[in-house]
Amino acid sequence: MAKKGILLINLGSPRSTAVEDVKEYLDEFLMDEKVIDYRWIFRALLVQGIILKTRPAKSAEAYKTVWTDEGSPLIVITKKIQKKLQKLMDVPVEIGMRYAEPSIETGIRNLVEKGITEIVLFPLYPQYAMSTTETVIEKAEEVRKKKFPGVRINYVQPFYNRDLYTDCLAESIKEKLPEDFDALLFSYHGVPERHIYKTDPTKTCNMNDCCHKDTNPSHSFCYRHQCFNTTDSVIRKLELPKSKTIVSFQSRLGKDKWIEPYTDHTLETIPQKGIKNLAIVCPAFVSDCLETLEEISVEGKEQFLEAGGEKFTYIPCLNDEDRWIEVIRILCEEQLNQFYLL
Structure with a gap:
């Protein structure tokens, strides 16, 4: 055997x-x-x-x-x-x-x-x-x-759309989410836009409305769609209105066009929209690392507070829960x- x-x-x-x-x-x-x-x-x-x-x-x-x-x-x-x-x-x-x-x-x-x-x-x-x-x-x-x-x-295989994963993620977030938060930001690691097209053998992705369609041939290969899908599933399980949630993408490198919106730009602009108490989670990562512990919970916090934010809560990854x-x-x-x- x-x-x-x-x-x-x-x-x-x-x-x-x-x-x-x-x-x-x-x-x-x-x-x-x-x-x-x-x-x-x-x-x-x-x-x-x-x-x-x-x-x-x-x-x-x-x-x-x-x-x-x-x-x-x-x-x-x-x-x-x-x-x-x-x-x-x-x-x-x-x-x-x-x-x-x-x-x-x-x-x-x-x-x-x-x-x-x-x-x-x-x-x-x-x-x-x-x-x-x-x-x-x-x-x-x-x-x-x-x-x-x-x-x-x-x-x-990628498990972004498996209920056992999104149930787990939603439960973890719920335990750490402040009661008085204004918005919950889902910050995913970014990738260049060309990566989305390169990984799509179906050539049906247009980086626009197809990400939010229920079905599209490119979904199995589209990172951007899968990030939005993860978010939609989690906020549904948390019973949160979409108006209290935001999706953005972090860690871009170089001058090429990366998938948007960018996390740093989001953190710098949302305080002017009345979001003063922000919670943020990074569901592209299952383990905390430099991109979450330093880029988000330190640099991201500084960006948000300097832009007029008042309270910033970083929600840790699933780690070894x-x-x-x-x-x-x-x-x-x-x-x-x-x-x-x-």
Whole structure:
């Protein structure tokens, strides 16, 4: 009988807050053609010729503000998830990161050394995007074919529209949402607009009204639609009027057009619209990291308050909440069971 295991995949993090470690991490991350999708020579000129000259030092300072005694928050939280999930599963559970260590190759090798030949690989991203789910799957397949050809992998698909996930997210938000909030802002990680079109094999996405249609051939591949769908599902479960909710997209890089509206612009303008008490959640992330702990809960808070806001509440990611671990367990069990059907 084939032995089965689970590999949880998250984004990754530098080994430390040292500038050289941050530079090494950013080089691997930004040179991924699924993240910056230019031809190699132009990507190298941009990343290694421009970005890596100044950004590592700035990012290192930002990482220092969120780093814990145990290390990177994202790595620490992912390990906590692994530990809790392992207690619920009778198969080995390992972790891997798309960038840096422990890598996807390290995670697969750790399972193979335990005799595992069938792996459920779980990219910890609710919504599908070229720069998240797609690059994880491509990298895992590359590693499998080169290093572990005898291993079979089943992938947990994006779960943005699964009730078990949106129920979990809604419950978590409800517990932390202030009673007197004026608006709840859903801030998702942004992507360049061209990524949306590139990932659409149906060529039916127009980046306009199709995101809000009940059905459209592009929905399975459209990150923007999936973000709006997640939001609509959660606010319905929270029984919130749409007038008290906002959707925006953060973390844009460079001068290219990214999907809108932008989070920083939103934070700077909504106080003038009477929104003084803001709650904000980041549902593109399941684990708190630099983009949530520093970019949103520190920089975003400063932007909002300087623009005239009065109260800012950051609602943490699901992290290692027990109800989220149960969602992970169910989604993994579904794919473990698929091996028996093949």
